[in-house]
Amino acid sequence: MSISRRHLLTGIAGAVATNAAPAGLGQYAYAAVANGQTLRAALTGFSVMNTLDPGKAAVNPEFFIIWGMFNTLVKFDAGMKVVGDLAESWTNPDPTTWEFRLRKGVRFHDGSEMTADDVVFTFERIADEKFGSPVRKRMATVTQVVALDPYTVRLKTDQPFAPLLSALTNTRTSTQIVCKKAVLAMGNEQYGRTPIGTGPWKLKEWRPNERLIFVAHTEYFESGLPRCGALEVPLIKDDASAINALAAGGLEFVNAVPYGESDRLQHMQGVTFSSVPGLNARFMALNIQRPPFDDVHFRRAVSMSINREAFVQAAVFGQALPSQGYIPKAIGWAYDDTPHEYAQFNPVRAKEELAKSKYGAGTEAVITGFPDAWWKRMIEVFVDMSNNVLGVKFRVELQDARTAYSRWTQNDGQAWSMGWIALCDPDEYLFDCFHSTGWRNFSKYNNPALDKLLEQARQELDREAKGGPLYKQAERLIADDCPSVFLMNTFSNSAVLAKVKGFEHTPYDGFGAQLAPMSIS
Amino acid sequence: MIGSFAMLVVGAAVVFLLLHAIPGDAAIAALGDSASPDAIAAFRAQHHLNDPLAVQFWSWAQAALTGDLGQSISLAGGFSTAALIAGSLPNTLFVGAYALILAIAISLAGGSIAASRHGRIEDVLATSGAIVTISLPDFWLGYVLVLVFSLGFGWFPAYGFTRPGDSLAGAFHSGFLPALAIAVPMAGILSRMLRATLLETFRRAYVVSAHAMGFGRFFIFWHYVLRNALIPYVTAIGLQARYLLGGVVVIERVFGVPGVGSVMVDAAFARDYGVVQGCAVVFLLIVIATNLLVDTICGLLDPRRTA
Numbered sequence: 001m002s003i004s005r006r007h008l009l010t011g012i013a014g015a016v017a018t019n020a021a022p023a024g025l026g027q028y029a030y031a032a033v034a035n036g037q038t039l040r041a042a043l044t045g046f047s048v049m050n051t052l053d054p055g056k057a058a059v060n061p062e063f064f065i066i067w068g069m070f071n072t073l074v075k076f077d078a079g080m081k082v083v084g085d086l087a088e089s090w091t092n093p094d095p096t097t098w099e100f101r102l103r104k105g106v107r108f109h110d111g112s113e114m115t116a117d118d119v120v121f122t123f124e125r126i127a128d129e130k131f132g133s134p135v136r137k138r139m140a141t142v143t144q145v146v147a148l149d150p151y152t153v154r155l156k157t158d159q160p161f162a163p164l165l166s167a168l169t170n171t172r173t174s175t176q177i178v179c180k181k182a183v184l185a186m187g188n189e190q191y192g193r194t195p196i197g198t199g200p201w202k203l204k205e206w207r208p209n210e211r212l213i214f215v216a217h218t219e220y221f222e223s224g225l226p227r228c229g230a231l232e233v234p235l236i237k238d239d240a241s242a243i244n245a246l247a248a249g250g251l252e253f254v255n256a257v258p259y260g261e262s263d264r265l266q267h268m269q270g271v272t273f274s275s276v277p278g279l280n281a282r283f284m285a286l287n288i289q290r291p292p293f294d295d296v297h298f299r300r301a302v303s304m305s306i307n308r309e310a311f312v313q314a315a316v317f318g319q320a321l322p323s324q325g326y327i328p329k330a331i332g333w334a335y336d337d338t339p340h341e342y343a344q345f346n347p348v349r350a351k352e353e354l355a356k357s358k359y360g361a362g363t364e365a366v367i368t369g370f371p372d373a374w375w376k377r378m379i380e381v382f383v384d385m386s387n388n389v390l391g392v393k394f395r396v397e398l399q400d401a402r403t404a405y406s407r408w409t410q411n412d413g414q415a416w417s418m419g420w421i422a423l424c425d426p427d428e429y430l431f432d433c434f435h436s437t438g439w440r441n442f443s444k445y446n447n448p449a450l451d452k453l454l455e456q457a458r459q460e461l462d463r464e465a466k467g468g469p470l471y472k473q474a475e476r477l478i479a480d481d482c483p484s485v486f487l488m489n490t491f492s493n494s495a496v497l498a499k500v501k502g503f504e505h506t507p508y509d510g511f512g513a514q515l516a517p518m519s520i521s
Numbered sequence: 522m523i524g525s526f527a528m529l530v531v532g533a534a535v536v537f538l539l540l541h542a543i544p545g546d547a548a549i550a551a552l553g554d555s556a557s558p559d560a561i562a563a564f565r566a567q568h569h570l571n572d573p574l575a576v577q578f579w580s581w582a583q584a585a586l587t588g589d590l591g592q593s594i595s596l597a598g599g600f601s602t603a604a605l606i607a608g609s610l611p612n613t614l615f616v617g618a619y620a621l622i623l624a625i626a627i628s629l630a631g632g633s634i635a636a637s638r639h640g641r642i643e644d645v646l647a648t649s650g651a652i653v654t655i656s657l658p659d660f661w662l663g664y665v666l667v668l669v670f671s672l673g674f675g676w677f678p679a680y681g682f683t684r685p686g687d688s689l690a691g692a693f694h695s696g697f698l699p700a701l702a703i704a705v706p707m708a709g710i711l712s713r714m715l716r717a718t719l720l721e722t723f724r725r726a727y728v729v730s731a732h733a734m735g736f737g738r739f740f741i742f743w744h745y746v747l748r749n750a751l752i753p754y755v756t757a758i759g760l761q762a763r764y765l766l767g768g769v770v771v772i773e774r775v776f777g778v779p780g781v782g783s784v785m786v787d788a789a790f791a792r793d794y795g796v797v798q799g800c801a802v803v804f805l806l807i808v809i810a811t812n813l814l815v816d817t818i819c820g821l822l823d824p825r826r827t828a
Contacts, residue, residue: 047783047787048550050593050791051598051599056598058556132563132567133560134560135556135557135560137557138555189598193598193599207779208596208605208608209605209784211779234777236777241679241777244672245678245679248667248671248678248680250678251680399544400545400790402545402550402790403543405549406544406549440555
């Protein structure tokens with residue numbers, strides 16, 4: 001089905017280029033509000049959103065929306081540097097103490113002022129086991145949060161924990177500051193459907209499985225933002241449809257352009273295409289507890305059998321960087337660009353390693369993955385390359401993403417095609433996934449030297465100068481053992497109508513965070 | 522009535538069992554892939570997902586009997602299943618009815634012309650047109666319609682549907698392409714059906730004798746042929762109407778019609794058991810109602826049945 005669609009859409013390109021159709025989304029129902037235009041920004045590839053409570057949010061589309069409705073203490077700027085958001089400044093009186101000085105006069109959507117009380121409430125709420133934040137353990141290192149005065153908050157951690165700052169920027173740590181008054185007034189469940197935040201967009205209506213409608217938060221603390229008076233976010237499951245809507249002028253912004261469409265959009269008139277390497281890693285996670293991937297030589301052989309440059313072309317139309325490790329290039333200070341032997345395509349060396357392993361040519365294995373878009377090609381190309389070079393007999397098994405993922409978490413299978421987007425500290429990639437106690441280390445990889453290194457790096461408050469070299473070293477230790485075969489770091493591709501001004505593409509892909517400065521000319 | 526009720530119960534139970542037979546978990550759907558095991562365990566406990574299947578089904582059925590279809594747990598947390606269906610069913614019904622009307626209009630014209638001009642060029646055109654439209658995959662047709670009428674001429678939106686409640690004119694405008702994409706293949710089937718029954722009726726003895734009595738061609742067609750030929754045609758429409766409910770999910774996706782089929786599919790992927798079952802029950806009710814309606818119309822058309 002997807003192939004016929006793609007061929008068809010390639011054909012559409014010519015017809016589209018010169019046409020500016022007036023028809024569009026919501027043209028009947030929602031006229032632009034008085035103070036400006038309505039920005040229509042589609043979330044593509046998703047139609048399900050379960051909650052908008054930052055404390056409960058768990059999946060990407062929820063995070064994408066929360067970025068636009070809430071603020072954190074600190075945030076990343078476009079250059080991936082941590083800057084203040086709700087906090088103006090911060091200090092470390094000692095390695096386990098963080099003091100944040102809050103901005104004054106920040107208003108929630110209900111008009112009340114955000115103070116230290118709300119910050120304390122936010123952290124206590126997610127630490128409360130009964131509340132059931134899916135990421136409670138992620139912030140478990142924070143042992144105490146105190147309001148020193150209405151505009152100063154002190155956080156204590158149980159040990160020096162350098163990644164804290166980047167964790168605080170993040171939607172995946174539930175640390176968006178919620179409105180204490182509103183949560184207490186409406187209760188947690190209702191707050192998940194009608195949340196009150198400090199962000200540029202105030203929720204007007206949530207139509208499940210269809211769209212979300214926002215109005216500008218007129219008291220937003222960043223002056224002049226948001227530039228549009230209203231925002232509509234249709235949830236478009238079928239990404240080809242989203243591109244059609246953009247081409248017809250029925251949308252201003254599409255957050256995720258399918259890789260097969262990237263070339264077409266680059267040449268489409270009236271559309272600005274934007275591409276940056278994302279903060280992700282795409283890899284084959286190997287079950288190192290079970291044959292044949294329990295043998296390090298076999299794993300190295302497989303890794304060296306993959307021509308990553310060709311892989312990127314075949315799997316995602318060249319819309320990725322080949323990768324040899326977990327940490328993406330966007331985190332430059334921790335990114336190891338020295339070529340690692342086992343991550344280089346080398347059929348001769350691959351066969352030598354195969355000869356050293358317990359398993360030979362003809363070894364069978366099932367690689368589990370999901371059927372969605374390029375994920376399917378990723379696994380097929382991988383299997384094809386390994387089978388061709390090594391003469392092994394790998395086989396593809398496709399299951400829906402949730403099933404495949406839940407099997408991985410139970411170590412049920414031999415290998416899985418997987419990805420990870422961490423936001424945005426190297427610790428979240430390496431410690432979580434390869435430390436012997438890492439919560440995402442499902443195949444129980446255990447390397448004491450690596451553990452020591454990661455524990456040390458985590459305490460290094462001078463992230464870049466002192467932490468960086470440690471993470472690069474850790475990446476090399478992991479690459480020696482190949483517990484996963486790293487393949488690529490895919491691009492984040494967005495498309496926006498040329499008449500839209502103010503779009504700045506951030507590598508962390510925080511959909512809702514990018515919309516406030518956008519205006520339509 | 523008892524038969525219909527039994528059908529409902531059996532249908533709900535089958536959907537329930539099928540849903541639980543597929544691997545996957547509402548907890549992972551709701552909590553995402555970074556959820557810790559204890560959060561998943563707490564979620565399962567909170568929503569009684571660890572209870573034996575029979576217990577889960579019984580508590581669902583008890584509530585459903587009192588009209589309470591429960592709440593979504595992993596599709597749109599906290600929204601009631603009834604609200605999700607109420608928000609999406611009118612869109613499905615609107616586009617479905619719209620498509621059905623288009624399909625009936627096209628097929629009545631196509632089938633009648635083909636039959637009355639049997640063997641001539643109009644017949645060949647109408648018949649081959651019908652075969653082509655039956656053979657087109659509907660999602661492909663959807664994209665072609667977008668290509669031509671939206672991206673090409675700019676007459677209709679490429680994506681998005683205005684709810685009838687927000688603007689009826691908007692609904693007719695934005696719903697036209699999806700309705701047409703659904704209607705065209707259906708019209709192909711229906712017009713072939715109508716052509717065949719019309720031709721058969723033309724050869725009936727009473728029609729031949731009407732000709733012999735010297736009645737006009739149109740008089741005969743209207744009074745002797747069409748009404749009799751409509752009975753199998755209406756039955757066929759009834760069968761097609763069922764397809765409108767669930768089978769148009771692809772079209773809903775292509776055009777962004779927020780219909781109940783999309784809700785059900787998303788709920789199934791999210792393993793939101795209660796919502797899937799709620800949708801299934803509504804579907805069953807509609808199918809039962811459609812059957813009743815078809816039987817009634819056939820009765821009206823055929824005096825022998827009502828006599």
